[in-house]
Amino acid sequence: MKNLTIRLITCVAVVCSLRAAAQTTPQTPAPIKLFFEKTFIHTDRNIYNEGEDIWLRAYVVNAQDNHLIGTSKNLHIELIAPADTMVYSETLQLTNGLGKGDIPLPARLAPGTYRLRAYTNWMRNFGDNFIFEKSITITGSAAQGKGASIGSNSPKTVAAASQGAQSASGAPIIRFFPEGGSLVNDISAIVGVKAEDASGKGIAVSGPVLSATGDTIARFACDSLGMGLFAIVPVAGQKYHTSLKYKGQAVQAALPDALGSGLSLKVAKRDTLIYITISCNNAASATFAGKPLTLSVKHAGVAYASPQIQLTDNQALVKVPESILPEGITAITLYDDQHKPNCERLFYVSHPNHSAKVAVSTEKQVYRSREKVTVTVKTTGADHKPVQGNFSLAAIDAGVDHSAVDDIMAYMTLGSEVRGKIEHIERYFDTTNVNRARQLDMLLLTQGWRNLIWKRLADTAIKISYLPEQGFTVSGNVKDQNGKKVIAGANITMRNAKATGQKVFVTKTNEAGNYYFDNIPLYGQQRVTLTSRNDKGESNGILQIDSLSKNSLPINKSGLNETTDISANLTAELGKRAVANKKLDSVTNLKEVKIKASRNIVLRDQTAVSSGFPDEVLTVTAADMKFNTLHDYILYASKQAKPIPQPTDYPDQIVFFADGKNYKPRFIVDNKEAFFTDDDDEDVMAHFSNNYLSLPMTAVEKVVIRRMLAGLKPPKIASGAGTNIMGVGVVSNGRIPPPENLFVILLTLKPGAMELNGAGLTGTTLPGYYEARDFYKPLHTSTAINASKPDMRNTIHWEPIIRTDANGQATVTFYNADPKTNIRVVVQGVSGKGDPMSGVKTYSVK
Structure with a gap:
């Protein structure tokens, strides 16, 4: 592409x-x-x-x-x-x-x-x-x-630099592409032709190649995909063009001007050899006489031949065995004695008898609706021996998708190295196509055309600006309360309560007040909280987070x-x-946890129920602004709160005393639960508690302290001894212990309080790695839950992860849908030896 x-x-x-x-x-x-x-x-x-x-x-x-x-x-x-x-x-x-x-x-x-x-x-x-x-x-x-x-x-992107006159809007366009890059006076050349309609599709046209005086020098005929070629020997002082009609529209296009002096390159295959002919005209003879020229033969940037040559009688011939080159596109480039590229030609090397293959088969050719199907995948390498690999499988209703089958082999070896969309790419890989070699050559002469005359080439160096990503980067800056002066050396802590593994990340701002967290593993939409503290542990500055999409690729x-x-x-x-x-369970979705506006509260890890105790409501007044933080205010105003017993690593915490025990509170801020649970590590709980307890009183409108009873927690997988089926601890006599107390602080903050970050606190939701859903796989048995519902799936089965074993085999099973149709099974993947592979199998449902 x-x-x-x-x-x-x-x-x-x-x-x-x-x-x-x-x-x-x-x-x-x-x-x-x-x-x-x-x-x-x-x-x-x-x-x-x-x-x-x-x-x-x-x-x-x-x-x-x-x-x-x-x-x-x-x-x-x-x-x-x-x-x-x-x-x-x-x-x-x-x-x-x-x-x-x-x-x-x-x-x-x-x-x-x-x-x-x-x-x-x-x-x-x-x-x-x-x-x-x-x-x-x-x-x-x-x-x-x-x-x-x-x-x-x-509009379609032009496939190459303009080679031919642009037709009027809505009219066909014809372009000419000289082999090797340029026409040179007095040297025979092959010229590729590309004809397209206004929508960019190839069209079958034919016409003459005319001199300035109107003489017919050659003729060309483009096939149904708009590609053709002809031979010409340009003469000094002449200009060439075509003039024809397509569906009543007049079309004219000019050939590129020939160079008065220069080199030319021709490539042709004969038997197992690639013949490469290098020529110059008499005008260039003195320039290149006795000078070393270099011919570079490369596949994917790896040189397989780099002979140095000299012209004899203005010509040289190089033969390259096709067997030394891998399957795919080979770039043949001619450099002059200053190592400037003068000509280049793309050539496709095919080894049909030594290619890796994937065979896809079913137990039979005809099935019934809702019948079980078993697909067998067999993979062999270029040596015809079994090979392991990674593959994916799609089984689709061919009646609703008649488009050409994607082919990873065609893309990796051809489509990714040629400009523009390749129409009907499958024809270039159909070994029964007798015109395959010629069609491939025309494709590379046109969409693979390159003009590498160094005078027209702006040499550019590779500049590495984008590094391989190993995760996600979160960055930003910290400024003072006025938002003007940057704060260097601030201690930045980022917490991600839902993270798998590490949940806390720390760094410092640099001299410019910037901070960076690199390679952070995030999964799904995740809320992260960042705090800024000085070396005394005091909140400082206004935190800003950079946009994660500011460097996105332009469209x-x-x-x-x-x-x-x-x-x-x-x-x-x-x-x-x-x-x-829509009546089928098409995908598996995760349930969202919501905070319900009732006396009962659904938390992430449990449902807390009312205990019958009245709420302790603390309404903030102007007189309460004397307190430095919410921590100090709650200790003063609440009859239940007390400082956490010392010694402790987290002295700024608050606990609530009930039934002879101290309980750390949970937080709900503006009807949203703080991101921690009772199962989190103590430092995580302390961090989130301090985020709110350190808020200035100017940010707080109301505080409600609710004493509740901790409810039953959701079932746990692989619960250990001492827990019941719900994951709740049990005593030796099998009785469930009475529910514990649970204190919840419900905070109402002033609008924009969190955005102001007066306490060096900010939070945002970051898009992490997309968590792929599971494709719905119905089981069509008499007891199936959807047995009475219609099954009209367009994609019958999707299997994204298949790995063939040491014998090169793997099997996949699924059930057909209801429609009587043809099913197309497509397998794509890459072998362990680096062979892109694709296989197709079609069967019928009657």
């Missing part, structure tokens, strides 16, 4: 500044070996109805050898609307180059061709060369009842200007199925 600037892909060391977690200044710069990542996103389908879910699996590989790579831990997934606006984004956690996720499409989403974009932070160092994009067609109620043409509203104009015709019948069928499928 995107052009790979392969000439830049060399293994060199660059020095990058790495910022470590919980540090105020960057670490000492460390050398990083330059590497390149590619990603491929396997989605269950390409056509969806509004309100459905997109299920996806991510593969991130080393761009040079296609092995899964674990350097980056974050993969950014975005859904971009036809109007080039982002409608959804999430961050997937990568484990050894693998990740999974899903995108819940909103109801009433406008129909159109959307873009699914994926990238790591590291990929951003290289422009858009490694950014993954694919088109997703979405239909819905706005299109129901009529045939819908689902297409992008944005470019759509390069996926394609049109998918959705019939009225299909649109109506998708809408009908969407209604039926």
